[in-house]
Amino acid sequence: MILSGHEIRHRLGSDIHIDPFDEARLNPNSYNLSLHDELLVYEEVVLDMRKSNRVERIAIPEDGLVLAPNQLYLGRTVERTETHNLVPMIEGRSSVGRLGLFVHVTAGFGDVGFAGYWTLEMFAVQPVKVYPGVPICQIFFHEIVGEITEYASDKYQHNRDIQPSLMFRELAGGDSRQQLELEFTATVPGQRAVR
Numbered sequence: 001m002i003l004s005g006h007e008i009r010h011r012l013g014s015d016i017h018i019d020p021f022d023e024a025r026l027n028p029n030s031y032n033l034s035l036h037d038e039l040l041v042y043e044e045v046v047l048d049m050r051k052s053n054r055v056e057r058i059a060i061p062e063d064g065l066v067l068a069p070n071q072l073y074l075g076r077t078v079e080r081t082e083t084h085n086l087v088p089m090i091e092g093r094s095s096v097g098r099l100g101l102f103v104h105v106t107a108g109f110g111d112v113g114f115a116g117y118w119t120l121e122m123f124a125v126q127p128v129k130v131y132p133g134v135p136i137c138q139i140f141f142h143e144i145v146g147e148i149t150e151y152a153s154d155k156y157q158h159n160r161d162i163q164p165s166l167m168f169r170e171l172a173g174g175d176s177r178q179q180l181e182l183e184f185t186a187t188v189p190g191q192r193a194v195r
Contacts, residue, residue, distance in 0.1 A: 003141040017082040030138035033077040037132035040074040067124040075120040076162045082115035087142040100125030113150025116159040
């Protein structure tokens, strides 16, 4: 069962937190999330799952940024969400999809208990201009049946920035947070490490 817009509003402050929240972005069964003003692109030609791949940070100016085809852009939502007792999911908006812009490659499925910003894996079919603050995707909520164990991974929970892949931490075994912070800080001077 998917929550209606009225039910999303009713559960705000308890099972659902959206910050900031704008009533005008509430749909019949979803809520529109907006694009932050920065993107990350990988600097490597070949991405290695066992390594922390280098990234470059790109600002999206107020007058827009053209996304090129055949390039993966990592973005994030302006809104921070937190969800309990429901499964959050994001999906592209039809108006965005009709411009040939994918907002997630495969990772639209969230976990019960996730708290943080949503990282977007953006891919353009043809050149398309994007703007900071544009309503880029929509979040919707499924009811869940059975005993719940909330998401508690230290990989992406309570993130504060765009999150490149942390799969290398799974493959290395153990916690390599310190390695990630060192590599990300070195790659993006003056920026706080991704958590």
